[in-house]
Amino acid sequence: MLAGRRRRRRLRRPPLHRPRPRRSGATPRRWCSRRSIRTTGGRRRCATATSPRTVRSWSASARSSSSCSNSSGRRWPARRRQRRRRNAAVSPSRWPALLFGGALALVAAACGGASASSTATPTSTAVPPTATAVPSPTPVPVTQLLFTGDLIPARCTLAKIRALGGDFTLPFRPLHDQLASADITIGTLDATLSDAGTPFGCIATFSLAGPAAAVDGLRYAGYDVIANAANHIKDCGVSSCGDDALLQTDDNLRVAGIKPAGTGRNLVEARSPAVVTRNGIAFAFLAYDDIAPYYHATSDGAGAAPLDPDTIAEDVANARKVANVVIVVPHWGVEYTTSPSERQRAFARAAAAAGADMVVGNHPHWVQAHERIGGTFVAYALGNFVFDQDWSVETQQGALLEATFTGTRLTSMRYIAIRIHDDYQPQLAAPPEAQQILDRIEAASAALP
Numbered sequence: 438m439l440a441g442r443r444r445r446r447r448l449r450r451p452p453l454h455r456p457r458p459r460r461s462g463a464t465p466r467r468w469c470s471r472r473s474i475r476t477t478g479g480r481r482r483c484a485t486a487t488s489p490r491t492v493r494s495w496s497a498s499a500r501s502s503s504s505c506s507n508s509s510g511r512r513w514p515a516r517r518r519q520r521r522r523r524n525a526a527v528s529p530s531r532w533p534a535l536l537f538g539g540a541l542a543l544v545a546a547a548c549g550g551a552s553a554s555s556t557a558t559p560t561s562t563a564v565p566p567t568a569t570a571v572p573s574p575t576p577v578p579v580t581q582l583l584f585t586g587d588l589i590p591a592r593c594t595l596a597k598i599r600a601l602g603g604d605f606t607l608p609f610r611p612l613h614d615q616l617a618s619a620d621i622t623i624g625t626l627d628a629t630l631s632d633a634g635t636p637f638g639c640i641a642t643f644s645l646a647g648p649a650a651a652v653d654g655l656r657y658a659g660y661d662v663i664a665n666a667a668n669h670i671k672d673c674g675v676s677s678c679g680d681d682a683l684l685q686t687d688d689n690l691r692v693a694g695i696k697p698a699g700t701g702r703n704l705v706e707a708r709s710p711a712v713v714t715r716n717g718i719a720f721a722f723l724a725y726d727d728i729a730p731y732y733h734a735t736s737d738g739a740g741a742a743p744l745d746p747d748t749i750a751e752d753v754a755n756a757r758k759v760a761n762v763v764i765v766v767p768h769w770g771v772e773y774t775t776s777p778s779e780r781q782r783a784f785a786r787a788a789a790a791a792g793a794d795m796v797v798g799n800h801p802h803w804v805q806a807h808e809r810i811g812g813t814f815v816a817y818a819l820g821n822f823v824f825d826q827d828w829s830v831e832t833q834q835g836a837l838l839e840a841t842f843t844g845t846r847l848t849s850m851r852y853i854a855i856r857i858h859d860d861y862q863p864q865l866a867a868p869p870e871a872q873q874i875l876d877r878i879e880a881a882s883a884a885l886p
Contacts, residue, residue: 551643577844578716582764583619584797584838586822589669590651591628593825594640594861600632605654608823611864612855615837617659620715623722624655624822625664625768625799631685634673639825646674646682649689656693662711662722663690664766666699666741667800668729680739698766699724699742707734707742710756710763718845721760723752723793727780728768728800744769746787753791765793770801770818773831775881776819777805782885789813794847797838803831804874806881807850814840814850825860834859834866834874852878 546637590598598607609616616622628645634648655663670683687697698711710721726733727744734740744767756763765788770781777785781798788796789810796815798805805818820835827833837853854871855863866874 438636460661462858476611523878537877568865575828578718580620580715580718580720580842581618582720582840582842583616583622583704584766584816584840585616585622585624586819586821586824586835587627587799588624588655588663588823589626589628589645589647589702589825590630590654590823591645591647591672592642593637593827594823595647597653597825597859603650605651605652606657607862608863609654609658611862612837613658614785615853619659619839621661621713621720622659622664623664623764623766623797624660625764625766626686627667627800628669629672629682629686630689631682633678633681633685637674642668644674645669645821646672649685652689652693652695652781655690655695660695661713662696662698664699664722664724664768664799665690666707666724666726666766667768668726668732670700670726670729670732670741683739693722694723698722699726699768702734702739704734707740708748708752710752710760712756712760717735718762718842720762720764721748721756722764722766723756724766725768727767727784741768744784746784749784749787749793750791753788753793757792761844762794763792764797767796767798768800769798770805772801773803773829774801775803775805775877775882781817785813785815785817786810789815794845795840795857796801802826804834804836804881806879806885808879808882808885816850821857821863822855822863824857827857827860834870835863836874836878 469621508657590608594608598605601607617650630646630647630651632649634646636648637644642720665686670686671678671680673682682698684702687700690697696713697712699707701707701709710723712719712721724742725744729741730743732740733743740812750763753763753765764839767781767784769778769784771778785796785808789812795815796813797819798815799819801818802821802824803818804820805816807814807816809815816838819838821832822835824832833856835855835857837855839851839853840847841849852875853873854866856866857863865871877882
């Protein structure tokens with residue numbers, strides 16, 4: 438009986454020959470020892486992890502497969518199986534070499550719903566290198582500048598403000614959000630703001646003097662830089678006051694947190710830039726006057742920096758030492774015209790050749806043309822902003838110029854048309870009038886030779 442049982446058991450054993458492996462692309466077979474056979478639902482399934490040497494992949498897709506079903510149902514004889522395991526095993530003393538070579542692979546499988554752990558076995562499969570995290574690029578800062586036209590809190594504008602209670606923020610209330618939202622707001626002052634003299638009222642006079650209290654309106658509006666080089670920097674009103682009105686105006690602006698540009702106690706100060714840093718970018722502003730040489734600074738006298746094509750290159754180079762962007766703000770041109778003079782254009786070319794990034798002028802009291810000279814954008818005049826010249830349509834109109842810098846590069850410009858109401862208060866122009874103002878700027882620009 439015992440011999441019969443042994444005979445039947447031998448009859449169930451598989452042949453001792455090894456099946457040929459399938460060709461490349463075929464699913465590899467996996468083999469299990471007799472003790473690893475588990476019967477589930479009448480089918481025999483492998484329940485242990487298999488050695489990499491006994492599961493050989495013939496394609497890249499097969500090598501990455503974790504399935505270990507034995508579709509053929511065949512298994513190695515016990516004696517042959519033990520010999521194959523001895524051949525596949527790697528001594529633990531060799532693992533450090535494989536680890537450092539990146540060739541240690543862990544093979545684990547769970548088949549037929551049953552799980553089993555496997556000992557880590559070194560193989561010759563290379564581990565792909567770890568991906569290096571690529572840092573995201575640093576965003577480039579965007580800085581918005583806003584330029585306005587001429588400002589005079591004096592004469593009839595001053596009289597209107599005083600009649601309404603003396604609140605110097607009144608002229609700027611309609612456009613306050615627009616002005617204060619810019620990163621840097623720049624204007625041109627065509628008057629003095631001091632208590633050195635007595636300002637005139639609403640009379641026909643060219644002495645444009647305003648009180649020191651008017652600085653409160655500029656601070657409320659959000660001005661950061663005031664181009665003070667103009668032809669009224671020493672106006673005192675009823676009586677003369679020498680340099681006091683000019684020097685007090687500069688001091689009053691600084692106390693309000695506003696940087697004056699283009700004036701100083703001597704020529705060196707007047708030619709020095711006003712520097713404002715925003716978003717890590719330093720902007721330098723150089724202001725010049727070309728209208729009143731009798732108010733120009735000297736080596737030992739206070740006044741405005743003179744507009745001089747022969748010295749602009751030196752000034753721009755000095756400004757470039759302390760700033761990333763250089764902007765020139767001249768007081769120039771012929772009043773009540775839309776076309777720039779040849780002198781304006783000659784100086785603009787000199788500033789562009791010196792490396793200025795922008796040139797934005799004022800004084801003509803009308804909007805004027807714009808052009809690009811090389812890489813320099815030039816706006817010749819923006820007209821009036823807070824002014825009392827109500828005797829013509831053109832002097833009651835103006836524009837804001839919005840300039841956007843991406844890093845240190847000027848990337849966009851935009852004109853915003855305004856209309857001055859009641860001698861003192863600029864507001865956004867109504868659409869039909871706004872189109873008229875913008876068309877005038879573009880027509881003058883197109884007419885430039």
